[in-house]
Amino acid sequence: MDAHELMWTAVRAVGVYLLMLVVIRLLGKRTVGNFSAFDLLVALMLGEVVDEIIYGDVPPVQGVLAILVVAALQYGNSWLSYRHPRFARLTEGEPTPVLIDGVLHEPGMRKERMSADEVLTALRLQGIHGPEDVKLGQVETDGLLSIVKQDWAEPLQKRDLLRAIHARERDAARAEPDPVTAGRPE
Amino acid sequence: VSGELLRIALRAVVAYAAMLGLLRLSGKRTVAQGTAFDFVLALIVGDMADDLILGEVPASAFLVGLAALTTLHVLIAWGKVLSARFDRLVDGAPAVVLREGEAQADALRAEHLSQGDVEALLRLRGVPRERWSEVQAARLEDDGMPTLEMSPPSRPAVRGDLD
Numbered sequence: 001m002d003a004h005e006l007m008w009t010a011v012r013a014v015g016v017y018l019l020m021l022v023v024i025r026l027l028g029k030r031t032v033g034n035f036s037a038f039d040l041l042v043a044l045m046l047g048e049v050v051d052e053i054i055y056g057d058v059p060p061v062q063g064v065l066a067i068l069v070v071a072a073l074q075y076g077n078s079w080l081s082y083r084h085p086r087f088a089r090l091t092e093g094e095p096t097p098v099l100i101d102g103v104l105h106e107p108g109m110r111k112e113r114m115s116a117d118e119v120l121t122a123l124r125l126q127g128i129h130g131p132e133d134v135k136l137g138q139v140e141t142d143g144l145l146s147i148v149k150q151d152w153a154e155p156l157q158k159r160d161l162l163r164a165i166h167a168r169e170r171d172a173a174r175a176e177p178d179p180v181t182a183g184r185p186e
Numbered sequence: 187v188s189g190e191l192l193r194i195a196l197r198a199v200v201a202y203a204a205m206l207g208l209l210r211l212s213g214k215r216t217v218a219q220g221t222a223f224d225f226v227l228a229l230i231v232g233d234m235a236d237d238l239i240l241g242e243v244p245a246s247a248f249l250v251g252l253a254a255l256t257t258l259h260v261l262i263a264w265g266k267v268l269s270a271r272f273d274r275l276v277d278g279a280p281a282v283v284l285r286e287g288e289a290q291a292d293a294l295r296a297e298h299l300s301q302g303d304v305e306a307l308l309r310l311r312g313v314p315r316e317r318w319s320e321v322q323a324a325r326l327e328d329d330g331m332p333t334l335e336m337s338p339p340s341r342p343a344v345r346g347d348l349d
Contacts, residue, residue, distance in 0.1 A: 006250045013254035020230075021262075024223045025278065028297050029330045043222070047229030054234065054251045055243045078298040088300055095306065138309065146309035157320075159339035161347050 005056075013054045019064065020050060023071045030078060037143050038091070042074050092141040099123075099137030102150070112139045123147065193241065200245055201235040208256045213263070221277055221328050227259060277328045283307070284324035286337075297326055307332040 023046070030039065046067055053063035081088035098108040098119055109119065119137065122145040128134065133153035140146050231252060238248040266273040281293040283304055294304065305315055308324060311334050320340035325333050 006246055009247050009250045010254040013251045014258055017227075017255055017258050020226060021223055021276065024221075024226055025276070027222075029222065029278070029281065029326050029328065030297060030299065030303075043226050044229060047226055048233055050230045051233035051237060051251075054230075054255075055237060055247055057237075057242075082295070082298040082300050082303075085300060085302060088302065095309075136314070140306045140310060142306075144310055146306065147312055148309060148314045149312065156343040157336075157340050158343050158347055161343040162339075 009054060009056065012056065012060060015060070016050050016053045016063070019067065020046070023067060027071060027075055028078070039074075039142075042070065045070055095138040095140050095146070097136060097138050098145070099131055099134050099147075101136075102132040102134055104131065108139070114139065119145070128153075190241075194239060197241060197245065198239045201238045201248065204249060204252060205231065205235060208252060212256050212260050222330055227255065231255065280325040280327045280333075282323055282325050283332075284318065284321055286323075287319040287321055293326075299326070308334070 049058075049063055049066045049070075052058045053060055058066075077091060081091060096108045096112050097105050098112060098114055099105060104116055104119060109115070120131070123129075123131065123134070123137070126145075126147055128147060128149070131137075133149055134147055135150045136148045138146050234248055234251055237243045238245060262276060266276055281297050282290055283293050283297070283299060284290060289301060289304055294300070299307075304324075307326070308314075308318065308321070311324075311332060313321060313334065320336055321334055322337040323335040325335075327333055
């Protein structure tokens with residue numbers, strides 16, 4: 001490959017880098033992978049087009065057009081999902097409960113093709129020892145399992161500790177015989 | 187045919203070594219735990235490598251393209267370190283989606299997040315809708331990950347609290 005063509009490779013790489021920087025920035029933080037499995041596919045799609053542009057396998061105009069169209073669709077999709085919850089339900093689906101009040105929920109597990117082992121593994125990965133600690137476990141639209149614990153299984157908060165200390169002080173005060181009345185005959 | 191197989195193996199070694207070398211030179215933070223853009227850049231480089239390995243492009247084109255991308259990426263990373271304004275321009279700023287238990291409409295519009303999206307984000311951090319009041323601030327960070335700041339009484343009790 002001659003030096004001239006290699007120089008153009010570098011120029012295309014720089015150009016498409018800057019284009020992608022702007023595109024990803026405009027699409028916002030929810031573009032890549034965090035909200036639904038589909039966002040991840042969009043990132044893969046964009047990435048696949050870019051390398052063809054850098055190598056000159058497609059004319060830059062065609063490659064850039066492909067990127068802009070995919071980006072515009074993604075932008076429109078996320079805007080519509082924001083504005084219309086029904087559209088979001090259609091394109092992203094809804095969370096599926098797989099664990100309700102400590103009991104594995106078979107219909108949800110079947111829908112997400114998730115085995116009991118997989119649910120228990122997901123719990124362990126979040127540091128939860130058993131299903132009995134869980135009030136509601138759902139597969140969210142990004143494919144991750146969200147866990148809401150039973151109230152009694154929630155970690156101790158500062159307010160809980162303060163309440164416990166106050167209660168103990170009150171009990172101690174009540175249990176202690178009143179110095180004035182103590183020892184007085186009935 | 188075996189000659190071509192050997193060449194594929196050789197090109198795979200070249201691609202692997204080149205990417206390892208450039209990643210080491212450009213620093214660990216280049217693609218790991220980065221922003222959406224870092225992630226997409228990693229995908230692009232991976233796609234470039236497979237074209238090289240299968241012999242669809244010459245090694246020189248791969249190396250020049252990879253070097254151009256890496257150089258630019260490192261330059262921009264330096265710019266972000268040197269100027270907070272440039273950093274903000276390139277990466278944006280964390281979006282506060284919830285403050286004192288209230289969803290922040292402006293931030294939600296800017297990030298195209300519905301009420302349901304925010305509920306899901308907080309559920310993934312173990313906080314259901316009825317406990318939003320315990321949250322002082324929830325942010326969507328530059329890398330798209332949600333972070334929670336609980337209000338002081340709702341923070342975890344620590345050993346120091348016993349004193």
